[in-house]
Amino acid sequence: MSAIAIKHNDEIVDLVTAQEQGIEGEEIELDNSPEALDVLRHSTAHLMAQAIKSLYPDAQFFVGPTVKEGFYYDFKTEAEIGEADLKKIEKQMLSFAKKKYKIEKYAISKAEAQEKFKDDPLKLAVMKRIPDETVSIYKQGEFEDLCRGPHLPSIGLIRYFKLTKIAGAYLGGDSKNEMLTRIYGIAFATKDALKAHMDMLAEAEKRDHRKLGNEMKLFTFREEVGAGFPIWLPAGGRLRARLESLLFKAHRKRGYEPVRGPEMLRSDLWKTSGHYQNYGENMYFTNIDEIEFGVKPMNCVGHIKVYEDELHSYRDLPIKYFEYGVVHRHEMTGALHGLFRVREFTQDDAHIFCTVDQIEEQIIEVIDFVHKIMTTFGFEYKMMISTKPEKAVGDAEVWEKSEAALKSAMEKHNLDYDIDEGGGAFYGPKIDIKILDAIGREWQCGTVQLDNNLPARFELEYNGEGNEKIQPVMIHRAILGSFERFIGILTEHYAGEFPMFIAPTQVAIVPVAESHKEYAKELSDKLIDINADSEIYAKNDSLNKRIRTAEKTRVPMIAVVGDEEIENKTVSIRDRRTREQYTLSQEEFLSLIQTKINEVNF
RNA sequence: GCCGACAUAGCUCAGUUGGCUAGAGCAGCUGAUUUGUAAUCAGCAGGCCCGGGGUUCAAAUCCUCGUGUCGGCACCA
Numbered sequence: 100m101s102a103i104a105i106k107h108n109d110e111i112v113d114l115v116t117a118q119e120q121g122i123e124g125e126e127i128e129l130d131n132s133p134e135a136l137d138v139l140r141h142s143t144a145h146l147m148a149q150a151i152k153s154l155y156p157d158a159q160f161f162v163g164p165t166v167k168e169g170f171y172y173d174f175k176t177e178a179e180i181g182e183a184d185l186k187k188i189e190k191q192m193l194s195f196a197k198k199k200y201k202i203e204k205y206a207i208s209k210a211e212a213q214e215k216f217k218d219d220p221l222k223l224a225v226m227k228r229i230p231d232e233t234v235s236i237y238k239q240g241e242f243e244d245l246c247r248g249p250h251l252p253s254i255g256l257i258r259y260f261k262l263t264k265i266a267g268a269y270l271g272g273d274s275k276n277e278m279l280t281r282i283y284g285i286a287f288a289t290k291d292a293l294k295a296h297m298d299m300l301a302e303a304e305k306r307d308h309r310k311l312g313n314e315m316k317l318f319t320f321r322e323e324v325g326a327g328f329p330i331w332l333p334a335g336g337r338l339r340a341r342l343e344s345l346l347f348k349a350h351r352k353r354g355y356e357p358v359r360g361p362e363m364l365r366s367d368l369w370k371t372s373g374h375y376q377n378y379g380e381n382m383y384f385t386n387i388d389e390i391e392f393g394v395k396p397m398n399c400v401g402h403i404k405v406y407e408d409e410l411h412s413y414r415d416l417p418i419k420y421f422e423y424g425v426v427h428r429h430e431m432t433g434a435l436h437g438l439f440r441v442r443e444f445t446q447d448d449a450h451i452f453c454t455v456d457q458i459e460e461q462i463i464e465v466i467d468f469v470h471k472i473m474t475t476f477g478f479e480y481k482m483m484i485s486t487k488p489e490k491a492v493g494d495a496e497v498w499e500k501s502e503a504a505l506k507s508a509m510e511k512h513n514l515d516y517d518i519d520e521g522g523g524a525f526y527g528p529k530i531d532i533k534i535l536d537a538i539g540r541e542w543q544c545g546t547v548q549l550d551n552n553l554p555a556r557f558e559l560e561y562n563g564e565g566n567e568k569i570q571p572v573m574i575h576r577a578i579l580g581s582f583e584r585f586i587g588i589l590t591e592h593y594a595g596e597f598p599m600f601i602a603p604t605q606v607a608i609v610p611v612a613e614s615h616k617e618y619a620k621e622l623s624d625k626l627i628d629i630n631a632d633s634e635i636y637a638k639n640d641s642l643n644k645r646i647r648t649a650e651k652t653r654v655p656m657i658a659v660v661g662d663e664e665i666e667n668k669t670v671s672i673r674d675r676r677t678r679e680q681y682t683l684s685q686e687e688f689l690s691l692i693q694t695k696i697n698e699v700n701f
Numbered sequence: 702g703c704c705g706a707c708a709u710a711g712c713u714c715a716g717u718u719g720g721c722u723a724g725a726g727c728a729g730c731u732g733a734u735u736u737g738u739a740a741u742c743a744g745c746a747g748g749c750c751c752g753g754g755g756u757u758c759a760a761a762u763c764c765u766c767g768u769g770u771c772g773g774c775a776c777c778a
Contacts, residue, residue, distance in 0.1 A: 171773095182706060182772085266773030267704025274775040278704045281773070309771095313712075322708095322751070322769045378778050396778080431702055431776060432769095440777075490778095524778060612735045639734085640741085647739035661737055673738060680738070 102126035103251050104138050111138060113249035115204045129256055131292045137165050142202065142251040143192075143260050143286040144170040149242035150191035151282075155180070159221045160244065161270060161279055169285035173268055175221060180280055185262040188282070192260070199255030200239040204248065209234055212245060221279075224270070259293040260286035263300075302538060308590035309437040315595055315653065317586070317603070318438065327435045327442030329583060334603035334652075337632055339582055341601050343423060346447055346472075346579075349701035353468065355421040355449055360401015362425065366391040368400050371556055373492070377525065381429045398424035399550075399575060402450040403557050411561040416571065417453035417461055423582070424448040438587035445582045451574040452559070455500075458549065458572055462508040462530070465547050465576050469532050471701045472578055476589065478534040482514065485522030485529050492525055493552050501549040502528045526552035532578075536592040544580040544588070549573075595653045596675060599695040605631040606692065607649035611642055611661030618665045622658065622685070629693045633658075646673070658688070 105117040107124030111134055116122070127134050144163035147170075151158050155176040163172030207215070209226060212234045216222035222245055226234065237246045239254050251257070264283040270276035287293040304310075312318045317335030324330065331339060347357070366384065369375040374382065374396060383394040395401065402420045411418065424446050434440050451461050466482070473480045484505050487498045505528055509516050516530070523529055529548035533541050550573040553559075560568040579585035589597070599605055606626060610619040616637050623633045634654075636645040642659075649657050657673040664670055670688045673680050683691065 180705080264772055265705070268774045269703075272775075274703070278774075280704075283773080320769085326769065374778075381776095381778080428777085433702065433774080434776060435770090526778085609738080611737055614735085640736090641734095642736050642738065644740050645736095645738095650739060657738080659738060663737085671738080678738080 101128070103129045103135060103256065104249050106134060111249050113138070113202075113204070114252050115202075115250075116248065119204075129251075129288050131288050135288060136286070138249050138251060139257065139288060140165040140170040140284075140286045141249070142254060143257050143284060144172050145202075145237065145239065145242070145244055145246070145250065146192050146195060146254050146257055147188065147262065147282060147284060148172050148174065148244060149195055149239060149254075150188050151176075152242055153195075154188060154191055159219050161221045162225060163244075163246075169263065169283060171268075171281050171283045173270070173279040173281045175277075175279050180265060180282075182265055185265060185282065189260075189262050192257075195240065196254050196257050198240065199253050201253050202250045203238045204235055204250070205238070206233050206235045208232060212236070216245065221270075257286060259288070259290050260284055261293065261297065299538065303540070303591075306538070306591040306594045307437075308439075308587040311590050311595040312438070312587075315590075315603070317590070325442075326432060327430060327440070329438060329441055329443070335586070337603040338597065338601060339586060342579075342582065342586070345600070345699065345701060349468070349472075350421045350449070353419070353464065354417075355419040357422065358402060358405045358420045359422050360395070360398055360404060360424070363392040363394045364400060366393050369393045372400050372553060373526075373556065383427050383429060394427045395424070396426050396428045398422055398426065398446065398448045399450060399553055399573070403553060403559065403573075406452055406559060407557070411452075411571075413454060413561055413563050413569070416561060417451050417457050419449060419451045421447070421449035438583040441583050444584070446577050447579045447582065448575070448577050451576065452554075452561075452571045453574065454561075454569070455504075455572055458501075458504045458574070459508040459511070461574055462505060462547060463512055465574070465578075466508075466512075466514065466530075468701070469545050469578050473532070473534055475699055475701060476592070478536065478592070480532050480534040482509070482516045483519050483522075483531045483533060484509070484516050485519040485524075485531060487528065488521045488523050488525060490525050491523070493527070493555075497551045498528065501551065505530055505549065524548055524550075526550050534588070536588060537594070540591075542584075542588050544585060545578040546576065546580070548575040550575055597653070597655070599655045599692070600699040602653075602655050603632070604634050604652065604654050605656065605696070606633040607636055607652065607654040607657045608633050609636045609642065609645050609649060609657060609659045611659065613637075615660050615662070615665060618660050622660065622670065622688075625685075625689055626692065629689055629696070631692050631696060650675070656692075 102114065104111050104113050104127040105122055105124045106127055107122045111127065112122055127138065129135055129139065144165070148160050148163060151174060155178045158174050158176040161173040163170065209232055213223060213226060225245060234245055235247060237244055237248060237250055262282055262284040266281050267278045268281040270279055285296060287296065312335070315334055316332045317338065318332055319330050320328070321330065363385070366375060375393070378396060382396050385392050405420055406418065425443065426446060427443050430440055430442055453461050486502055491498065527549040529546055531543055532545035533543050535541055554570050554573050559571055561571050563569045608619045608622055610616050616635070619635045619637065623635055626633045636649050638645065646657060653675065655675050659671040659673060668685050669682050670685060671680060671682050672688065
């Protein structure tokens with residue numbers, strides 16, 4: 100195999116450039132290494148542009164970078180391009196690739212380039228973003244493009260690629276600008292790698308919570324109900340109830356008090372909190388008796404009212420309130436996505452009111468809570484500290500102190516974290532928890548946010564040692580984020596095969612014949628006593644059919660009972676997916692289920 | 702909100718260039734069968750073809766405005 104590029108001082112340069120400038124370094128070969136793929140995909144983007152240009156001669160191109168999952172190119176054409184056209188473009192790309200055009204490069208001054216592309220506003224826009232005085236042009240066959248490279252020596256090396264999506268994208272990523280057409284694609288050095296990637300996409304599709312949620316009857320949406328308002332079906336209701344009850348205990352152990360605020364509050368309160376001004380566009384309002392009310396988009400204000408219900412001493416702090424708080428946020432139509440982005444959802448929300456000195460230990464306690472939950476579900480996770488954004492309230496000193504507290508908490512406990520500069524909420528810095536699911540995808544769930552703003556706006560206070568009035572710090576935190584989103588993620592993580600402790604149904608009981616129904620019912624009652632749900636499959640269908648039906652619900656365990664089992668007081672167990680069968684006594688069976696349910700303890 | 706695609710039975714999907722009474726599988730109901738570890742057989746019932754407006758002798762099919770869904774972009778306090 101020969102080199103496709105040179106790595107020099109951690110920079111990848113293409114062969115043309117290396118030769119031209121006499122650069123020497125490590126040779127990059129065309130394999131599936133990140134460096135090689137980056138070059139390959141970049142050139143594939145150009146090949147795609149070449150194909151598009153030949154099929155749609157009026158096409159003008161903006162930028163075509165490589166991204167995490169491949170590459171894309173943004174362009175503009177009068178022609179209407181749809182999904183169906185991707186195949187056509189792919190075909191054209193292959194035919195160009197077969198011609199094995201060399202990818203040539205030459206440099207011209209920016210002024211020359213501006214002259215050259217004077218009829219192409221998109222290219223001129225690209226050039227505006229380039230500070231250099233000289234720009235490089237890459238050329239393959241008739242096709243030329245302004246580009247910094249690096250590129251393959253020849254498009255003949257491009258063989259294993261696929262165009263995956265077509266979509267609109269704002270020029271320069273700014274919604275004030277016009278919208279261009281964007282085509283996404285992926286390329287690999289080998290056929291196997293491409294296939295593996297396509298298989299991974301197919302696997303992700305199989306796990307899609309919207310598909311599984313429908314199949315498993317977890318939840319649904321209905322047009323007449325309204326976009327973004329999920330409807331929880333019985334199976335989903337049971338799953339969710341299990342999660343809620345596990346989490347309830349975990350909160351109580353850590354000293355959180357369950358509270359509940361109203362679903363809507365007078366708008367004056369939202370004006371005090373600042374939500375009216377900052378977030379009002381996304382809130383639901385209603386007017387009655389000439390008073391305006393706002394449906395809560397978060398639970399803080401309710402908890403603040405709980406805090407205000409009595410006077411507090413420094414001796415009482417920290418005070419922790421929690422609530423499965425239902426909130427409404429009018430998300431934009433295009434943002435809605437299954438359970439991941441909805442307009443009504445329930446947060447596992449809590450607010451900790453504490454002294455400045457207590458911030459650090461409280462943060463650590465929350466992080467430990469997060470750790471227990473995430474590892475129980477088999478998620479790896481990482482944390483990110485987000486600092487002061489441009490649009491921020493509160494004075495700079497408080498911001499600095501809060502950010503420092505977060506960082507020092509992490510560092511003292513040797514916890515790894517990344518920093519997202521300027522990614523904080525307008526009222527304080529935060530720690531976000533990003534989890535990694537079973538197939539390596541990243542999700543943002545929990546968040547811990549420091550807030551000095553609301554305590555000030557609502558003039559919260561507690562009595563200090565010398566009976567002086569002190570403003571407490573408020574820590575907002577959610578661990579799952581929302582039940583909706585988290586259950587969506589769990590569904591995809593487990594591919595619908597929920598572990599016993601969270602599964603909507605723990606056991607499917609299949610009586611062999613009519614005469615065994617009574618024993619099945621007896622088992623089912625005993626299961627309820629140990630907090631396990633079961634379903635009896637006693638329909639007038641063949642045994643095989645009922646086992647098949649039960650299997651398809653992805654229930655963790657099937658218990659078959661017939662004459663033998665009744666006589667010996669046993670159950671015949673069939674584990675999910677494996678065809679393994681074994682017999683247990685009733686006691687063994689019940690204690691096994693009980694153990695599996697109880698082994699989880701956050 | 703923006704660009705593009707799509708919407709047919711509870712679910713998954715057929716339905717030709719506008720043209721007979723809009724079909725199938727699964728699920729449901731009724732009956733027969735009473736089953737030992739992934740689909741027993743037969744019969745029946747299911748549709749304002751997403752909604753409003755239009756074009757046409759004729760619309761599931763074409764146009765238009767909504768609603769919803771999907772892929773992205775933008776957004777996510």
